[in-house]
Amino acid sequence: MNQFVVSDPQDPRIAAFRDIRERDLTGREGLFIAEGEVVVRVLASDASQCRPRALLLAEKRVAALADVIAALPDDAPVYVAAQDVLDQIAGFHLHRGILALGEKPPVLSLDAMLGEVRAQDVFVVASGIGNHDNMGGLFRNAAAFGARAVLLDGGCCDPFYRKSIRVSVGAVLRTPFVVMDRAQTITEALQAAGVDVLALTPSATQTLADYRRKGPAAVVLGSEGPGLPRSVIESCTAVGIPMAGGFDSLNVAATSAVALHHLQWARG
């Protein structure tokens, strides 16, 4: 265990934690910042697909994380700072007082992931989801319902954005995912692997509630505004969730929960 006290906000050892609000928007070359006890516990757990590189903690949070600190690899230092120093480093008041620097997982290939599709597998495909809260909610629901993986197209935001990780309660750090440029590349590969791919769209005549899967299935979710590309809808099994009068749509994270619950648990 390597634990160090930081008293100077300009200390070069904690440069990766500086001004995190602004830098969240710029990318970090394979690294990310996670915050809060729940998420940092996932990052340091056996279930994590990401490596912890360093922690930065407010003094008063050290005791609560003693077991996490003790189990960290030797090359992951723990920096401890007074709350006011921590706030100066982060660039805003960080009331949670717990930050971690992590390393994104190795990139998975779509072929490798689809090499061994099993009958019980369920996948989530996201197209053009640009909102970090929705992305986090989508990963949280994927993990809660045991989805095999989340497959993102190039129009999606980075799930390793700090707020996405937080909203996902750490699911981003433990759920296998793939990023491909086009949604249709993903849906075609899934179909070639024997997966029935559902496109959720208000224009469908079949309802999700009446659909029963017979093998592996995937659900494609688009952004709330433009929805899914027509080519994707036409090449997949279109299903709809009927809405009450005057209401146009569900939030995309809520939609993922509805679809995953149905795919995993509907019988008969």
Place this chain on the structure above:
Amino acid sequence: MNQFVVSDPQDPRIAAFRDIRERDLTGREGLFIAEGEVVVRVLASDASQCRPRALLLAEKRVAALADVIAALPDDAPVYVAAQDVLDQIAGFHLHRGILALGEKPPVLSLDAMLGEVRAQDVFVVASGIGNHDNMGGLFRNAAAFGARAVLLDGGCCDPFYRKSIRVSVGAVLRTPFVVMDRAQTITEALQAAGVDVLALTPSATQTLADYRRKGPAAVVLGSEGPGLPRSVIESCTAVGIPMAGGFDSLNVAATSAVALHHLQWARG
């Protein structure tokens, strides 16, 4: 139509719109602030259960709302300000540029609401939901799935908080609701009216997916931490949503979507 230009941030006519971020937390004696075009359109629509009292718009937003402005009642003035004046009034940069002051609906009694329960009715009961995003999501889902009403206990936050209204995409302004002190008062009244009341809890042996309603139904949702009071669980039909290993729970708004979709659309 009464339209006025405001050039002084201290203009007493727009006092209700001043420093809205802080004042959101203090209550407004039967009034509320709504923001953004989608929500303000709901407020001014026939579906609204709330009366618009005034609008405050950035100059550049007036054209987009011309039809709303023309249809406003005579006693609801429209104030128009330059963006920088609007920002000074609100106390932060209001990029949406659209605010409304509204009047909360008359208080409904539980007895009146449950006087004519129909077989197809579905209700949402919320206990101890203190997070404004979750409250907004819950109302959005209630509206999307056509729930008859949302019934809140005294541990819930105010759904007329600005952010709740926004997250609900206006559903708070058009969905009937009742507030009672205790959740059990609500569940007992529902049961007395012939409604099967489901308590969602991880401790249930029956799953939501296997449940089929035979008449009116309600779902009780608790906060993510403490969950529902034991007395509520024991007096209701307990059902669970199985979670994948290592994941403890869904977000409460996502849970409401899953439950409402199942109650409204599951057959057979």
